[in-house]
Amino acid sequence: MTAVLQTRGLCKRFGALTVADNIDFTLEAGARHALIGPNGAGKTTFVNLLTGRLSPSAGTVVLGGEDVTRLSQQERIRRGLGRTFQINSLFRGLSVVDNVSLAVAERRGVSGRLFRPASQLSEVRDEAMELLRSLGMADDAQVVIANLAYGKQRLVEIAITLAMKPRVLLLDEPAAGVPSLETHRILDVLDALPAEIGILIIEHDMDLVFRFAKRITILVNGATLLEGTPEEIAADPRVREVYLGERHE
Amino acid sequence: MQEFLASLVSVAFHGVAYGMILYVISVGLSVTMGLMGFANLAHGVFAMAGGYILTTSLDHWGLPFPAALAVAFVLVAAGSVVLERLLYARLYAAGELAQVLFTIGLIFMATAIARLIYGTLQQPVHLPEGMKGQFDLLGRDFPAYRVFIILFGAALVAGLWFGVERTRFGAMVRAAVDNRAMAQSIGIDTQKLFMATFALGSGLAGLGGALGAEIIAIQPSYPFEHLVYFLIVVAVGGLGTLRGPFVAALVIGIADTACKYWVPQFGAFLIYVATILLLLWRPAGLFGRTA
Amino acid sequence: MRHNGSYSASPRIGLLEWLPWAIGVAAFFLMPEYLSLGARILIFILYALSLDLVVGYAGIVTLGHSAFFGLGAYAAGILSARFGVADPALQLLVAMTACALMGLATGAVILRTRGLTLLMLTLAIASILLEVANKATSITGGADGLSGIVVAPILGLFRFDLFGKTAYWLCLAVLFVGWWVTRRLIYSPFGASLVGIRENHVRMVAIGSPVPRRLLTAYTISAVLAGVAGALLTQTNQFVGLNVLSFESSGELLVMLILGGVGRIYGAFIGPVVYMIAQDMLAKQFPEYWSLGIGLLLVIIVLFARDGILGIIDRLVALTRKEAR
């Protein structure tokens, strides 16, 4: 197994608040890795540090063997790092297929062309449609996001990221806000993802986590508390403490 | 040398007076922009209204000067609440372009109304006798009215800062500027808070416009003409702070006076250039928090 | 009627889109006494179109677009009045170059900011140019304006006549080119990514789009278009006044654009037509009521009809369709 994404001593402070505390983390190629922890533990911040949306106070991020700590978001994306957002971040005024097409065109490097009509690049739209079909969303392709049910918007969120053909995929609570009856659709999509993509998923739905992940890391107050297989995690008394503790608040 | 020192003192004096006016007018804009995220380009309308109310109360209603100042504050504050409830409040979530256009619309209307009522000439300000003279200090003359502006402004600033630091209202405003969702979740009625803050900020603008009517002439194109300066004070000082705009207003007041005195051929050019450089260095202003 | 370029939008020019040009040509023959107003309207359509590209498509709210309009106007005027260059094509070319450089230089630094700071910076840049034009009287004529501008016949053939016939055709032709270029851009992949940036800046960055470069490109192209409009104004008026650089000018332009409809191409056509014809009929007689009315109209549009005249037409069309069913 090789590591596709790694952090060493990653720290992030907002003023006096330490949100990432010396995190050493490794994501293997093709991993199905879950990051869990109570609200405010710093999970989203960790993702932002990985993608370069935030820059760390200390520590390094290594992507595919290369130190990318100083690289911009865009440069990390070009090296195969994709992420979805905890809160939908879509192009609300555009149709589903246009949303995905934007990402496809960006990846293919054709999005900066000034004069040729975009619609003549039929390969962009075809690829976007193909992707939507594979996610079972072909019927909704022409719907404008603002008119789309929330659960489906979460799928578009994933589709946009998949359109970038990432080698590493960071999913920030992909099922957040989705009615529990529909989470199985998200899970279906996740299960069908290409095996070679390394996936880090942040999720509160423990059923989903235990069905999907082969490895779990627990983050508390910005520090890793524990890492192991689902069985090891389920058996650890500290985990119950963290989660029960959270419920008491 | 003697000559130079004398002009230095004079520039500083007039600059501080001008800066005080800029601050009293602009501070409300900084707070409301920080609090509500509303790009209110029409803030100068409130200042202009204050100026017109002052001259009208002095000349037509025969009010004494202090009462005229108070009336300017109260009427402008009251009028702004009506505007806030009826119009501004509908656009809090509407995005920058809508807010910008809406407030430009208000400027157009206010300008037209001012012209209809008062004509295009600038309004003369009839100061009370006691404030017309010169103040003699260290062998130099200082216009008494500017001394009054500086002292009054300083008292106002002290009161304002004390109020925001120490009162419950101030604490709520600070909490809401910091984190609106959090403030709402601990039970602060942000709608009322917005209204009160808006009224206070606009009232202060009215007061500033009245107080400064002798320095910044009251005429219909006032809101367009001076908008850049009010915005500069806010942008340079930083949003949602009281101190930032104060420092910015004083610096700009002094710098502007100095430029007009020593290098009139440049006009406001240097101020604009300095503003651009500063904002490129610190996009959130001197005291604003970088996002 | 919305023109959002995207990977699924057909770039074919619809029949209705030829209507403005038919009207433009017909107006020349039907209303010869209004040619100078007509030329001004055409110029402002081009100016509004350039604004639509940045505000409507790229989502950059600017208060300083008059900087480019004014720079173009002064560049052409100074070239003629001070350097004796009377060739209209050369004047346009110099105006375009000046605005391209200015757009690049200012855009590169200010487009990194957002919100109030960006508003402030655009306003400050326009204010600087205004201040320079006001004070550098030996070059710009200052508050008296720049006169003594000579424009040679176009291609050595078409002399600028007193009735403004040549000027009208020139403006119409240049606007046509400007429209064609803009429309092409909007339907290109670049245009689609501008819409993406307007809709969601953060996500565009997250899918790896070079957002700052895209914005800078759009801003510079828009600057050039505005500069061309300014230069045309100089050539038709043979005079440049300080007001081309004023904040009111930027404000008025925004009014025209939103009146027609933002982010739709043809909003930039309808807005100036309606605004300037109304202005021509009303503003002289009732200046106070004119700006009162404009202000009121703006407030009403923002509150109730944010997508302008074209948006209202869209809604009416949708309504009648529903009724017909």
Ligand SMILES: Nc1ncnc2c1ncn2[C@@H]1O[C@H](COP(=O)(O)OP(=O)(O)O)[C@@H](O)[C@H]1O
């Ligand atoms: N930009 C920021 N500035 C200050 N504090 C922040 C910022 N972003 C996140 N935080 C704080 O960091 C902590 C962790 O947040 P987050 O990473 O979103 O947690 P999680 O995703 O695990 O729920 C929270 O206390 C949050 O308030």
Ligand SMILES: [Mg+2]
């Ligand atoms: Mg989170």
